[in-house]
Amino acid sequence: xxxxxxxxxxxxxxxxxxxxxxxxxxxxxxxxxxxxxxxxxxxxxxxxxxxxxxxxxxxxxxxxxxxxxxxxxxxxxxxxxxxxxxxxxxxxxxxxxxxxxxxxxxxxxxxxxxxxxxxxxxxxxxxxxxxxxxxxxxxxxxxxxxxxxxxxxxxxxxxxxxxxxxxxxxxxxxxxxxxxxxxxxxxxxxxxxxxxxxxxxxxxxxxxxxxxxxxxxxxxxxxxxxxxxxxxxxxxxxxxxxxxxxxxxxxxxxxxxxxxxxxxxxxxxxxxxxxxxxxxxxxxxxxxxxxxxxxxxxxxxxxxxxxxxxxxxxxxxxxxxxxxxxxxxxxxxxxxxxxxxxxxxxxxxxxxxxxxxxxxxxxxxxxxxxxxxxxxxxxxxxxxxxxxxxxxxxxxxxxxxxxxxxxxxxxxxxxxxxxxxxxxxxxxxxxx
Amino acid sequence: xxxxxxxxxxxxxxxxxxxxxxxxxxxxxxxxxxxxxxxxxxxxxxxxxxxxxxxxxxxxxxxxxxxxxxxxxxxxxxxxxxxxxxxxxxxxxxxxxxxxxxxxxxxxxxxxxxxxxxxxxxxxxxxxxxxxxxxxxxxxxxxxxxxxxxxxxxxxxxxxxxxxxxxxxxxxxxxxxxxxxxxxxxxxxxxxxxxxxxxxxxxxxxxxxxxxxxxxxxxxxxxxxxxxxxxxxxxxxxxxxxxxxxxxxxxxxxxxxxxxxxxxxxxxxxxxxxxxxxxxxxxxxxxxxxxxxxxxxxxxxxxxxxxxxxxxxxxxxxxxxxxxxxxxxxxxxxxxxxxxxxxxxxxxxxxxxxxxxxxxxxxxxxxxxxxxxxxxxxxxxxxxxxxxxxxxxxxxxxxxxxxxxxxxxxxxxxxxxxxxxxxxxxxxxxxx
Numbered sequence: 001x002x003x004x005x006x007x008x009x010x011x012x013x014x015x016x017x018x019x020x021x022x023x024x025x026x027x028x029x030x031x032x033x034x035x036x037x038x039x040x041x042x043x044x045x046x047x048x049x050x051x052x053x054x055x056x057x058x059x060x061x062x063x064x065x066x067x068x069x070x071x072x073x074x075x076x077x078x079x080x081x082x083x084x085x086x087x088x089x090x091x092x093x094x095x096x097x098x099x100x101x102x103x104x105x106x107x108x109x110x111x112x113x114x115x116x117x118x119x120x121x122x123x124x125x126x127x128x129x130x131x132x133x134x135x136x137x138x139x140x141x142x143x144x145x146x147x148x149x150x151x152x153x154x155x156x157x158x159x160x161x162x163x164x165x166x167x168x169x170x171x172x173x174x175x176x177x178x179x180x181x182x183x184x185x186x187x188x189x190x191x192x193x194x195x196x197x198x199x200x201x202x203x204x205x206x207x208x209x210x211x212x213x214x215x216x217x218x219x220x221x222x223x224x225x226x227x228x229x230x231x232x233x234x235x236x237x238x239x240x241x242x243x244x245x246x247x248x249x250x251x252x253x254x255x256x257x258x259x260x261x262x263x264x265x266x267x268x269x270x271x272x273x274x275x276x277x278x279x280x281x282x283x284x285x286x287x288x289x290x291x292x293x294x295x296x297x298x299x300x301x302x303x304x305x306x307x308x309x310x311x312x313x314x315x316x317x318x319x320x321x322x323x324x325x326x327x328x329x330x331x332x333x334x335x336x337x338x339x340x341x342x343x344x345x346x347x348x349x350x351x352x353x354x355x356x357x358x359x360x361x362x363x364x365x366x367x368x369x370x371x372x373x374x375x376x377x378x379x380x381x382x383x384x385x386x387x388x389x390x391x392x393x394x395x396x397x398x399x400x401x402x403x404x405x406x407x408x409x410x411x412x413x414x415x416x417x418x419x420x421x422x423x424x425x426x427x428x429x430x431x432x
Numbered sequence: 433x434x435x436x437x438x439x440x441x442x443x444x445x446x447x448x449x450x451x452x453x454x455x456x457x458x459x460x461x462x463x464x465x466x467x468x469x470x471x472x473x474x475x476x477x478x479x480x481x482x483x484x485x486x487x488x489x490x491x492x493x494x495x496x497x498x499x500x501x502x503x504x505x506x507x508x509x510x511x512x513x514x515x516x517x518x519x520x521x522x523x524x525x526x527x528x529x530x531x532x533x534x535x536x537x538x539x540x541x542x543x544x545x546x547x548x549x550x551x552x553x554x555x556x557x558x559x560x561x562x563x564x565x566x567x568x569x570x571x572x573x574x575x576x577x578x579x580x581x582x583x584x585x586x587x588x589x590x591x592x593x594x595x596x597x598x599x600x601x602x603x604x605x606x607x608x609x610x611x612x613x614x615x616x617x618x619x620x621x622x623x624x625x626x627x628x629x630x631x632x633x634x635x636x637x638x639x640x641x642x643x644x645x646x647x648x649x650x651x652x653x654x655x656x657x658x659x660x661x662x663x664x665x666x667x668x669x670x671x672x673x674x675x676x677x678x679x680x681x682x683x684x685x686x687x688x689x690x691x692x693x694x695x696x697x698x699x700x701x702x703x704x705x706x707x708x709x710x711x712x713x714x715x716x717x718x719x720x721x722x723x724x725x726x727x728x729x730x731x732x733x734x735x736x737x738x739x740x741x742x743x744x745x746x747x748x749x750x751x752x753x754x755x756x757x758x759x760x761x762x763x764x765x766x767x768x769x770x771x772x773x774x775x776x777x778x779x780x781x782x783x784x785x786x787x788x789x790x791x792x793x794x795x796x797x798x799x800x801x802x803x804x805x806x807x808x809x810x811x812x813x814x815x816x817x818x819x820x821x822x823x824x825x826x827x828x829x830x831x832x833x834x835x836x837x838x839x840x841x842x843x844x845x846x847x848x849x850x851x852x853x854x855x856x857x858x859x860x861x862x863x864x
Contacts, residue, residue, distance in 0.1 A: 322755075323747070327775050328775055
């Protein structure tokens with residue numbers, strides 16, 4: 001479907017392509033010029049991009065494009081921007097039941113539009129598609145279904161239960177702008193369902209147990225995050241979900257955690273050394289001997305020297321700070337809030353660590369905190385607070401999990417925009 | 433001595449008196465109009481004040497006036513400013529050998545000009561006079577000389593060895609712009625020498641053991657500071673001075689400290705509850721079990737709600753912060769530097785505490801720290817660092833004692849300027 005926009009509702013975005021402004025050209029988008037598409041429909045592939053005359057460029061295609069921010073009527077000219085060939089690939093590693101889906105909802109919200117399963121497809125599909133982002137679940141690359149795993153006595157965590165060759169091949173194809181026929185692991189039946197077509201999105205998020213396990217897949221990632229939930233918190237969460245909500249016994253929960261642990265430690269945990277950002281969720285230190293898992297201490301460990309990614313900092317970059325914002329200007333209820341920021345090393349890499357212990361009582365506290373954070377890649381003052389408020393009902397919206405997931409989403413948006421800007425500038429230079 | 437300046441070297445100062453600019457008037461200064469002077473010479477009393485046309489006003493009298501900062505040639509008009517009647521009185525309490533004289537040298541340096549004993553007077557005078565400041569030592573109000581104290585078995589710390597009636601009378605007179613005949617306690621002979629004339633200065637500092645002991649004297653203070661040296665540090669310093677430099681024995685030093693302690697605890701220490709700022713000097717916490725007293729942890733406890741005085745803060749006013757500036761941008765040698773800032777209570781009063789543990793290796797560290805402090809009442813970026821560098825040879829220039837003494841000096845200057853500005857504005861309003 002090719003769309004042409006004249007004067008249209010333009011969505012502002014920060015891509016800089018001033019050298020092209022006021023040109024009126026037609027363009028193939030997302031690598032379709034090179035004929036790389038291997039399969040699938042390409043409704044989105046040919047589009048006309050609209051550009052505001054102030055040099056800021058935005059896409060306005062079949063889905064309305066852009067990030068849904070600052071939508072307004074503006075004088076626009078249609079133009080051909082340099083074709084962007086790459087799908088930006090983000091890896092998100094975490095155990096099941098660790099808040100990946102909440103994280104994904106926060107992420108797609110930042111990019112605009114709600115995340116939905118593919119239209120008219122398998123109702124048990126694990127894929128989520130939003131305006132710019134497609135999230136695929138790596139469970140879909142299980143080579144053994146539930147019965148196969150039982151038979152061979154391997155867990156889903158075991159690499160032998162997963163097809164890394166296919167995972168690599170398909171992520172690579174999507175990154176190159178080619179559609180793929182991805183299998184579906186049906187979590188309800190435990191069986192492998194017939195494949196679904198995945199079109200190359202602007203941003204592909206691969207989430208699951210092994211996004212950084214296979215060296216080849218890892219090399220495709222433009223940015224990677226590891227959600228690291230401590231055993232104590234994982235246990236408290238599982239009790240909450242499996243015992244309170246699903247009626248499992250405490251003993252069976254303990255047994256299931258124990259059973260998973262050796263494979264988790266062997267195959268999942270080691271991936272965190274490769275992550276650009278690790279979000280650690282730990283019990284609070286504000287309440288002595290707390291093991292309820294309700295108040296959390298959340299740390300974001302951010303690798304230094306990663307292209308397109310500058311770690312967030314508090315007050316003063318590179319020094320070590322403990323900050324209790326609750327005081328004269330901000331009163332917080334027990335047990336209060338405490339932040340930490342400082343340099344550290346993590347698996348031999350230089351990192352910056354930002355930590356929040358405790359939880360927010362109300363909005364004031366978050367905007368107060370946001371105003372003291374730097375390098376957060378927001379587009380306007382208060383964007384983090386706005387996002388957190390928008391999803392106040394999501395789990396973790398009052399603590400560091402929600403805050404750091406939101407920040408991670410903003411950083412991913414920033415990585416994406418900078419990769420695109422670089423790509424365009426290279427292509428534009430090649431034309432001149 | 434009356435002096436009139438036309439176009440002259442003007443010293444910029446922050447007094448605002450725009451309503452008077454470009455007027456040319458003659459004025460009596462420092463309360464001389466009201467004929468309050470009781471005795472003494474008044475060479476400084478009648479002066480013409482010069483004012484820069486941009487509305488900033490400065491005095492340019494017999495001693496060259498001002499604070500010696502930013503001296504430059506400027507177009508000036510002579511003008512009559514509202515006569516300022518008050519001498520601003522600052523109290524500084526501390527035990528002997530606790531760095532009062534260094535503090536005074538730092539203070540007078542901030543106000544401009546070196547501090548000297550009164551010209552042509554008793555060579556054993558304890559008084560120090562600089563351009564704007566006169567520092568009198570409260571030992572001069574001893575009612576008992578060394579022999580009298582021995583006879584009656586009282587220490588100099590005992591109120592019975594001091595004449596608070598005379599102290600009050602004379603500080604009150606000076607505050608009202610009247611000269612006084614102040615006794616001199618001769619520290620060399622241990623006797624009371626014939627009195628010396630003290631003219632009412634712009635700023636009178638009364639320093640010694642009891643500036644806040646007597647309620648009447650206390651009520652005269654516009655700002656008060658208590659230098660609180662912990663016993664461990666006092667002991668280390670006394671060993672350094674009395675053993676290494678004066679050849680006293682360790683046992684005699686211990687005995688002298690023990691002998692003073694009961695009276696110190698009874699009469700000196702309780703004054704700190706009245707101080708607007710307390711500078712506490714403690715052993716470092718950066719070196720476990722350190723008792724050398726070389727590396728210091730210095731805290732400035734600043735009372736909230738004091739007129740003309742806003743406590744200094746680090747990063748974020750009213751919250752609690754631990755800051756280790758040494759890291760990626762600033763490398764420090766062992767044991768490093770650590771700052772603390774936060775609200776607290778002190779003798780039932782709300783206070784803000786700023787703490788520095790450790791010492792500076794070099795200039796970079798101080799300017800780096802200065803740039804993160806707020807409410808420091810500097811006139812230009814880097815003034816603290818400039819002052820500390822200027823007196824790099826003074827004791828404590830590389831640690832919190834020098835830093836907080838310098839900051840206290842800047843705060844005193846600020847208190848003085850604001851009292852004057854208020855006074856002028858009241859007098860100007862009365863005229864209109």
